[in-house]
Amino acid sequence: MTEKLKITNLYKNYGKLSVLQDLSLEAAACEFVTLIGPSGCGKSTLFSILAGLETADAGQIWYDGQPFTPQPGKMAYMLQRDGLMPWRTALDNAVLGLELAKMPRQQAREKALGLFEAFGLKGFENSYPWQLSGGMRQRLALLRTVLTDKEILLLDEPFGALDALTRSSLQEWLLELQEKLRRTILFITHDVEEALLLSDRVYVLSQRPANLKAVQVVNLPYPRQPADPEFVRLKSHLLEILRPEVQNAAD
Amino acid sequence: MRQISGWLKAYGPAFLIIGLFLLVWQLYVELGSVSPNVLPSPTRIFSSLLSSWEILWDNTLQTLYETFIGFGVAFALGFLFAVLLDYSPLIKRGIYPLLIASQTVPLVAIAPLLIVWFGFDILPKIIIVWLVCFFPVTVGAVDGFAAVDPDTSRLFQAMGATRREIFWKLKVPSALPSLFSGIRIAITYSIGGAILGEYVGAEKGLGRLISLYSRSFSRSLVFAVVFITAILSLLLFIGVTLLQRRVMPWYFKMRGTGAGGRGNS
Numbered sequence: 001m002t003e004k005l006k007i008t009n010l011y012k013n014y015g016k017l018s019v020l021q022d023l024s025l026e027a028a029a030c031e032f033v034t035l036i037g038p039s040g041c042g043k044s045t046l047f048s049i050l051a052g053l054e055t056a057d058a059g060q061i062w063y064d065g066q067p068f069t070p071q072p073g074k075m076a077y078m079l080q081r082d083g084l085m086p087w088r089t090a091l092d093n094a095v096l097g098l099e100l101a102k103m104p105r106q107q108a109r110e111k112a113l114g115l116f117e118a119f120g121l122k123g124f125e126n127s128y129p130w131q132l133s134g135g136m137r138q139r140l141a142l143l144r145t146v147l148t149d150k151e152i153l154l155l156d157e158p159f160g161a162l163d164a165l166t167r168s169s170l171q172e173w174l175l176e177l178q179e180k181l182r183r184t185i186l187f188i189t190h191d192v193e194e195a196l197l198l199s200d201r202v203y204v205l206s207q208r209p210a211n212l213k214a215v216q217v218v219n220l221p222y223p224r225q226p227a228d229p230e231f232v233r234l235k236s237h238l239l240e241i242l243r244p245e246v247q248n249a250a251d
Numbered sequence: 252m253r254q255i256s257g258w259l260k261a262y263g264p265a266f267l268i269i270g271l272f273l274l275v276w277q278l279y280v281e282l283g284s285v286s287p288n289v290l291p292s293p294t295r296i297f298s299s300l301l302s303s304w305e306i307l308w309d310n311t312l313q314t315l316y317e318t319f320i321g322f323g324v325a326f327a328l329g330f331l332f333a334v335l336l337d338y339s340p341l342i343k344r345g346i347y348p349l350l351i352a353s354q355t356v357p358l359v360a361i362a363p364l365l366i367v368w369f370g371f372d373i374l375p376k377i378i379i380v381w382l383v384c385f386f387p388v389t390v391g392a393v394d395g396f397a398a399v400d401p402d403t404s405r406l407f408q409a410m411g412a413t414r415r416e417i418f419w420k421l422k423v424p425s426a427l428p429s430l431f432s433g434i435r436i437a438i439t440y441s442i443g444g445a446i447l448g449e450y451v452g453a454e455k456g457l458g459r460l461i462s463l464y465s466r467s468f469s470r471s472l473v474f475a476v477v478f479i480t481a482i483l484s485l486l487l488f489i490g491v492t493l494l495q496r497r498v499m500p501w502y503f504k505m506r507g508t509g510a511g512g513r514g515n516s
Contacts, residue, residue, distance in 0.1 A: 051409040052409065053405060053408055053409055071411075072408055072409055072410065072411040072412075073410055073411025075409075077405075077409040077410075079402050079405065081400075081402045083400060083402045083403035083405075083406045084403075085403065085421070086501060086502075087424045087427075087499060087501045087502070096406075096407075096410065097410045100407070100410045100411060100412045100416060101410075101411070128501055128504070128505065148410070
């Protein structure tokens, strides 16, 4: 299996504060990879670097086997807060990335409209974000992210601010969507169950400075059942690895 | 029909209170036998207004002209200045306190000086209007630019947006609510600024009429000018509000639905 994205020995410091330390990880094409770790461990910094917003101090990044210097506009990036603009309709929010990539307006709108149904937003094209529910806003933010046709999606706790029910329905929906989209997804969460429900591979990161604690490949068939014995075993296993990290972080 | 009843609900109380106020005023002057040289009655003011209509209108146009130019300059410079302050935190820290301090200088002290420096022409009036309007417009814009959602800004950057795109597509729309608050304050004070400038020394304008009528003890005409001033300020305020509804209809809908806050989270 060829690696879509490979990161080796990445370091990042803010002054004297070391945030990433010798971090290595990889993601195959169309793989759903989750990064899990204590809050504030530096996961988001990694995404900032990959999105081209910050530069690493040391380390290598490989894209399709080629050395790669991250630049804005190469990977699709989605933050926990949806960042939807209240003065734009759902449709106009969705096309933002295409607009910035200089796609003609009409073409961008048609492309976006084609996906509104799959994202459960049909009929809300001309609604404003503040007229949408939390789950719909997040789906719209993901639509905006997906629409730019980047092969790699960086999703930074996209469901973190949602209530449990909405969250669980969006998780199922995201899996169905990924069946069709077939993108390489890097997904940040600090919810072990979410990681196990969604991903092919889970990277467990230590507290800051973030380095790799463990890798867990999840070979369970979809849709996964949290009550499944193997699921329960993996969950307690990951929690076991995470526990000292979370405790140290709290000290 | 629904629109009319909506307007009645919104503005009816204000008209009712103004009507009551005028009625009490009229009765007080007539029943209390107050001399019209001390306080003219509303009907007397109104008849002076009608009889001197032409000269009042002519001078009103002059004042409006000065107001618009002064406000226009203040808006353009205030906006540019706000961009500069937003661009450089250092300049902002250095200049912002000066800007606030400048607002404590009484204009009545400055106005005569401006006449001395720039003569009786239109320029000193424009400067005074500018002085009045510059501050609210600048503060409105600066606060507006500062209100940009940092996550949305990151998103723009990650999508490869240029500084210019971030400015026009994100910062300016984000700043509009605050900018319009500043503009509403500025436009309401602007007429008063122009009148102050004219009062100190001018050949034409409502301020000059006030000075002229005061000295010739034409009290009812002074009040007529005051009445015109109030109406003008109100109309300008309404004009700005209507413009804002055109420029950012989403903002009024959002507030109308009570979909709280800046709707940005």
